[in-house]
Amino acid sequence: MTVIVLPLFKRACRSPKSMCFSNLLPILIAAGSLIVLPAYSADEAAQMMQGKSLFTTAAPACAICHTLKDAGSEGAVGPVLDEIKPDFARVTKALLNGLGNMPSYKAILTEVQIAALARYVSRASGAEKN
Ligand code: HEC
Numbered sequence: 001m002t003v004i005v006l007p008l009f010k011r012a013c014r015s016p017k018s019m020c021f022s023n024l025l026p027i028l029i030a031a032g033s034l035i036v037l038p039a040y041s042a043d044e045a046a047q048m049m050q051g052k053s054l055f056t057t058a059a060p061a062c063a064i065c066h067t068l069k070d071a072g073s074e075g076a077v078g079p080v081l082d083e084i085k086p087d088f089a090r091v092t093k094a095l096l097n098g099l100g101n102m103p104s105y106k107a108i109l110t111e112v113q114i115a116a117l118a119r120y121v122s123r124a125s126g127a128e129k130n
Pocket of ligand 1: 003061063074086100101103117
């Protein structure tokens, strides 16, 4: 069976317009990698979106005081987050306790919002890869 079918496929593939399997293969591989590519789950993707939004909308907004390239912010009161690259735990701690001139967000944001910000800042600054 294969012996008979394969030459038929080969012949069909000579025409550029034909939709034979070997012509479709690169498309199938590309489609497959699109599904596999996202490094994190849908939950984390949602956290990233929420965190990015909170970075500029929390009151007071992180963006006022911090530079973070991904968020397009250029605040200069606090450290440049792209440089200090704080990990998830460090962002969470700063948000819960405050630090120096930075206020605590414990009474301003929910736990879910603080986790979203920690996820976003740690990833966007390059501290955490996944
Ligand atoms: C009023 C200005 C201000 C705002 C608003 C602010 N920060 Fe800060 N932040 C600072 C300052 C100043 C420091 C450095 C404090 C120090 O080291 O004494 C800091 C430090 C940090 C650190 C480093 C903590 C560490 O362990 O060194 C992180 C992470 C951080 N801020 C994240 C945020 C996030 C996220 C937000 C928004 C929810 C935010 N900041 C809002 C001023 C601010």
